[in-house]
Amino acid sequence: MSDRILVTSALPYANGHIHLGHLVEYLMTDIWARSQRASGRRCVYVCADDTHGTSIMIRARQERRSELELIAEMSAAHQRDFAAFHIRFDHYGSTHSEANRAACARTWEALRAGGYVRTQEVTQLFDPVEGVFLADRFVQGTCPRCGATQQWGDSCEKCLSTYTPMELVDPVSTLSGAQPVVRSAHHLLVEVERLHGFLDTWVRADGTLQPEIANYLTGFFLSGPLRDWDVSRPAPYFGFEIPDSPGDYWYVWFDAPLGYIGATAEWCERHGESLEDWWRSASTRIVHVIGKDIVYFHTLFWPAMLHVAGWSLPSRVQVHGFLTVNGEKMSKSRGTFVLARTYLEAGLDPTHLRYYYATKLGPRADDLDLDLDDFVARVNADLVGKLVNLASRTARFVTGQALPATYPEDGGLFAEGAAAHDEIVAAYEAFDFARVTRLVMGLADRANEWVARTEPWALAKDPARRDELVAACAVALSVYRQLVVYLSPILPELAGKTAALLGRPIERLAEATEPLVGVTVAPFERLLDRVDAKRVAAMIEASRASLPGSPPPADPPGPARETPAPIDEPVAPTCSIEDFERLDLRVARVTAAAAVAGAKKLVELTLDVGAAGTRTVFAGIKGSYPPERLVGRLVIVVANLAPRAMRFGTSEGMVVAAGPPGKADERQVFLLAPDDGAAPGLRVR
C-alpha cells in the first residue's frame, strides 16, 4: 500500500455555476477521500477552477470586465457551493496560477526536448469584429451537404455529416454575428501517435481503468493511429503564452489537467511538502475522478504528457456517469436543471443529497438517476426512520447519564455490526457506496428489531429496572454510533452531531468495532430533519422560473411530444429577396409514408408535388410523426434541393419543419403545412 494518496476531481469550468450534475463527481470524490482518511491513510484531495479559453475571454468582454475579475468571482462561487455540500478540499486552486504556469512550462520543455512538438499551418475561420479565431462551436451556418441552416461548425445535426467550418455555407460568428473570414496561423501539435505503444499498455493495466472504459479506448481510439493533438492557440487567447513561441497560447485542455499538478504544488508550498514526493514518486497513488464525457482527455493525452515529462501516472481513473433527474436528462424547461445554490435556497439539506447519491453510486460508469419521489421516500425511511431513530428513541432515557463502563450483553448485535467493518472498508475503496449504504441499513433494521424486543420504554416505567434500561440504551446508542461511524464519510455532519451527543469524536472507521462505554450522554437534540416534499417541489419551480421566460405553446396534436425549451437562437444574417428565391418551396401531399428499417428517425415519404411530379424524400421526423399519421397531409418541400444519396436511398428534396438548433430532441420537430385549399405543386413565395 502506498504511503500517500492524491485524489482529484475534474476542474469545473469558470464559465458556469455548480449544478446537481457536477455534485455527483465532487461528492463521490469527497466521500472517497474521507473514507481513505478514515481508514487511516494519508489522502490529499485537490481541485481547482479551470479558467482559460475563448469562452471566458468572450464572456468577460461581454460583461465589460477583466477575465481576472470574472474568474475570481466564479471561483468564490464554486468554493462556496462546494463547502455548503460539505465537500472538503485540501486545496482549491486555479489553472490561472503561477504554480500551474510552472507545471505547464516544465511539461512543455519535456515535450520539446523529446521532439514531440511540430508546427503546422492551420486554416480557421476568424471573427474580424471580435478579432479571434473561431472554434467550431462558435460558428453557425448552412450545412454544405443538406442545406440545413444554423448548424454548428463541425457537423450538421440534421444530416449528421461532418465537415470543417470552412465548408459551411454563409457562416456566422456566434460571438459577434459577423461573417467570418478564412485566415491561417501556425499551430503547435503534439505527435501522440509516437506514444501509442505506451498508451496501449497503460490503458490495459489492471485496476487503472474500469474494464468497459479500457475496452472502449482500445477498440475505438487505439485501434488506429492517434491524430496529432493541437495544443496551441494564436493570440488573443485567455491563457498562458507559450514561452518559446511568443504569440501562441496553450490550449485550455493542455493546461487544465496540469492544474492538478499546479494545485498540488500550491498545497505543497503551504504545507512544507515536496512536489517531487507527490508527483514524481512511486510511493504516491494518484487517483482521478472524472465524468465519462472527458475520458479521452484523461486517458490518452494526459498520460502521454505525464509520461514524457516524467510525472507520475495516475494509478486509477475512476469514471462516473451523468446525472438524470426523474429518469431523463436534466432539462431547463422541466425545471430539473438545478443549481447547487437553488437546492440550498429551497431549504433542502445537503446531507440528504449526499446520502441519496451514495445509495446510487457504484463502481461503474452508469448514469445516476435522481428520482425526486424516491429521494424523499428513501432519505426519510433510511436516515430518519431507521438510523437516527435508534438514537432518538433511546437517548432521552439516559440524558446526562454515564453509560456503563463495560458493554452489556446484546445477543451479538454489536459484534455482527463490527464484523462488517472489512467489507465496508473494501466497498468504500471500490467506490461502491451503494453497497456501503445497503450493508449499514441492513444492520439498522436488525438494531431496531432488537430495541423493539427489549422495550426500553417498558423498563423506564419501573425504577427497579433502571440498570436494565441504561444497559439497553447503551446497546442501542453503541450500535447507532457504530452505523454513523460507517457512514461518516458520507454524512460528516451527522457524525459531528453524533460525536457531540455521545461525547466521543468520530475519526476512524475502525471505531465501529469498539462499543461505546463510560461516556455521558448529552441532552438529545434533533440530529436530522426529514425531507420536505414541498421544498423539493419549490426547488423545481425555482429552477424553472430562473429561465428566460416564454409561455409554452399549446401541445400540437400528435404523439406525446415535448414542449421545446425556449431557445435563444440568433437570427441569421440578412439575405436578399434574390437569395430567398433561389429556394423553390412547394406544397406537396404525402401519398405514402413508411419508417425506414435500420434508421432511428427516418421516415421515407412519397410526395405528390403536382406538376413537379412525384418525389421520394427522407425526413428525420419519426419521433414526432408516426408514418401512418402523415399519409394524406400537406407539407412544404424544398423542391430544388440537390438530390442526396443516403444509405437507404436517394432523397429528392427536403420537408420543412421548425425545431430547435443543436442536438434536437426528435420530439421537438414541427412540420409546416399550408392552410386548407392549397394544392400540391403550388410554390411558396
Added chain:
RNA sequence: GGCGAGGUAGCUCAGUCGGUUAGAGCACGCGCUUCAUAAGCGCGGUGUCGCCGGUUCAAGUCCGGCCCUCGCUACCA
C-alpha cells in the same frame, strides 16, 4: 452498424464459487406497540428471474442464439 451496460415482486434494487423453498427496502393490507421526527415491530400476497435452446445430479447464476431498454460512437435529410 460498432462498442458498452442492463432486463429479478407494483416501484427501486440485492443475489458470492452453479447448491435447499429466489431476497431486502419502498408501497399495499391486517395486527401489535406508542420510546422515537405520523417513527418501530410482526404477519401477508403476487415473481414464466426478458425469450429460446444447451451444459449439469442441480442454472437467476455458466455457454450459444434471439428480443427489448439505456449510454457512447458512426452512417444517414
